[in-house]
Amino acid sequence: MIDFQTDPSRYRHWRIEQDGEVAYLIMDVDPAGGLSTDYELKLNSYDLAVDIELNDAVQRLRFEHPEVRCVVIKSGKDNVFCAGANIRMLGKATHGHKVNFCKFTNETRLAIEDATDNSKQIYMAAVNGSCAGGGYELALATDHIMLVDDRRSTVSLPETPLLGVLPGTGGITRVTDKRKVRRDRADFFCSTEEGLRGTKAVDWKLVDEAVPPSKWKDAVDARAKELAKRSDRPASGGIRLNPLKREITDKGATYSHVELEVERERNVATLTVRGPSDSVPASIEGAHKLGDQFWPLTVARELEDAILHLRTNEPAITLVLLRTDGNAKAVLDHDEFLAKANGDWLMREISHYLKRVLKRVDLTPKTFFALVEPGSCFAGTLAELVFAADRSLMLIGTQEGDNRAPAAITLGGANFGPYPMSNGITRLESRFLGEPDQIEAARAKIGQPLEADEAEALGLVTFAYEDFDWDDQLRVMVEERVSHSPDSLTGMEANVRFAGPETMETKIFGRLTAWQNWIFQRPNAVGEQGALKLYGTGKKATFDKERV
């Protein structure tokens, strides 16, 4: 099992050195610290183990260190910044692992950009030595790239010439769309093994500044302090992200407010999210005091871990049934608390974190059916799960022998702004593309429990069924879904889920990733004579020269 939970006391590849409002996030990969002993993580190359720590560090810096206003990513090794993803690992990995690895690393890089943009914890990269492939892609995720201006410090994306694959962790997209490097230069750069250095790298917009070695340390420190000035973070008051209360067994995973049950033989899992057990704190200070036990943060952490676990450790699961359990009003109260306290750095962090977790759901290659039944609490933030789902089924009225109130969906302000999808618009906006009236009709119902007929009329659920129909309809729908080709479902969902506008983010997960996944299936990369397979063996790849 791959575990996405860690903490700094267990890091083998990163360390954080703090200097007031600047933190230095230092990459110093332990060659023997990879997920497998099949490969050595030389030259600061990385595998998923390294990125799990990076993800944890980015997260903790946001929550545990409000006083950090600028994060400088640098290398702990002398002549290399980072050699990128480990090639031996990629060469040996299954297709599924490669795809999952790239998705997670992409999400981590986007989290770095989210921290810069939305937490005002501004990232920069101080690049010494060779910065190649995934190494440069890591630098690209920061807001400012500094490069030592010497003979040996270079940035490069050598994937095409060396490995026959793409710089798939956003590299091409960030070069063309974020840094706006001219397309013919991007073409040259992406097909040149040795990369570029010094002032030419600046001229081509690949880095922001090149600094002579003699001035390097001072220039980096000064730049970090300058970037820190853009920040509005407070000077203290971080909270601790304690280890999750979690039990993972062969049957699933149990958290304090999230429950995952897997039925591998049916290819189905059930993911239940429970509403708050407590009412909202009396004050913002009260919420700070609750720390990671404040429900919105707890549920974000637990849901995220469950989703990552599903993706990585439960490949046989095709379909996830999404359920909620609890009190809708308590969910809405917490949403309102977050919204009202938006000027508070921690509440802002939690809101952006929920946004990122919901995005992980959108990007998960599993089908989601939301089941809206009596006792559920699909309200506000949790109603986003209905809109993130591929389909939603809602029970009309009550179930025999159950005297709870009929199922309802309750909309809140959370459904109209704070949680945009990767495409930059809300789930309701994606749902009602080109139909602003539908969105206004939904907005007019904020706070009102919408039972099945009304929810269906408003277009909020896919199907509503009476009790006598429910079990059969659900059973048939589930059986049908899991009978389809998993690959076709993945491709279909990747297209259907993201209607409307595109962003750099959707381009990375749509266009760039899809092409990379295609290449990851091609003999020219992964065949016995393929470039990725033969890298490092001294043998030269033999290509089928057909252009497709």
Add this chain to the structure above:
Amino acid sequence: MIDFQTDPSRYRHWRIEQDGEVAYLIMDVDPAGGLSTDYELKLNSYDLAVDIELNDAVQRLRFEHPEVRCVVIKSGKDNVFCAGANIRMLGKATHGHKVNFCKFTNETRLAIEDATDNSKQIYMAAVNGSCAGGGYELALATDHIMLVDDRRSTVSLPETPLLGVLPGTGGITRVTDKRKVRRDRADFFCSTEEGLRGTKAVDWKLVDEAVPPSKWKDAVDARAKELAKRSDRPASGGIRLNPLKREITDKGATYSHVELEVERERNVATLTVRGPSDSVPASIEGAHKLGDQFWPLTVARELEDAILHLRTNEPAITLVLLRTDGNAKAVLDHDEFLAKANGDWLMREISHYLKRVLKRVDLTPKTFFALVEPGSCFAGTLAELVFAADRSLMLIGTQEGDNRAPAAITLGGANFGPYPMSNGITRLESRFLGEPDQIEAARAKIGQPLEADEAEALGLVTFAYEDFDWDDQLRVMVEERVSHSPDSLTGMEANVRFAGPETMETKIFGRLTAWQNWIFQRPNAVGEQGALKLYGTGKKATFDKERV
């Protein structure tokens, strides 16, 4: 060799019946008329042969029939509109053929939309019987879909449930982004073999109207006449598209103004476009009289055929060197003639056609290097080839023993508007993304021959070399390029070429196509037990259930 040239006298699958300003484009596929005898084109299913005729018909309707204001696509068979791409063909086709086939069919559907939007020759679909997969995708390319409201007329996208692939000819994208079908309904629709019919198909926005059989013929005729009213096309004056003057040999292809030389052993081709031999006609009438011998139209047709030939019949060519030969002023004069006469329907057609041909270049999976040398005429429309190229090399000064003037690029109005790329912006706007000043600097030079130093300073070419360097630089660059993995190059170019905004078109060729190509490589579709492979054999596919 697959030939993209045809004419109505040779059609086996389509016929055109004209009723005044309405043309009925009738699909009546000859089961024995496919490209191969390996399969029968039953139930109006299609292969590339059918689509080559459709492409020809769409083109001729625009140029030869200005009087046609509405085109109704319908079936010549009784109980079926169109069963989509032939599955036996897809099951047996090589990966390269499938990819090429899908690209061409996608371009044809986009040409239908371009005719509706820009030629005001408005397409609608009159759907009787089963309209499945590629059949519905064809209907989706029209502006208005009518469906017989009976028990058996349905629209469906059964690719996922039946074949384990995607509706890859724009189907998913047009359902979500053009018709704006709600995402959960799109999910249901795309995974339901039997599709939808009647008023439910209307409610779900899958078709525009459902009409009872008794009123069908009148309703279709009336709707066609109504749509025709939106048109501004003249009542007569079509020109004839005569067979191309063309000689295709083992060494390449020779046209009147285009020359293609292939060197398969080097994986390199040279494509030379010649400027106008004559000066512009004295009047618009003169241009009409020239018909398909008017240079801009001639060169569009020849360049298009050469590009399609390269893509389909020359898979071993990795790299195309783009050259021009002729008089820059004559090119600019023709551009100006087209621009000034833009109110004339035929000049408008030619301009949009050039736009489509240049888009085909952008979408061609070959590397393009433009070579700007003395004697070349990269001006206006032909300068777009420089900006469409992955890189451009320009010679500084003159070549030894050549007393022609130094190479120059001359910009014209044609570089600032009439030829947007698939992403909706011009090639210069894509090139200078986020740098409007660069575009204005270029615009200020309209009409001035820009020699190498100036062109390089303006960012119009990638590299400028002196004569003594030229041959070596070019040789090394070509050798390097063709040594790379063809798949990696395809993926890289598909990303680097389309920076900036996204449109339905780029989503189709980027996201949707890339996922489809991935699926087309997966054993779940194309393996011995794959769904696409086994379709029609009575055997059920066996899936690897891993979700990736």
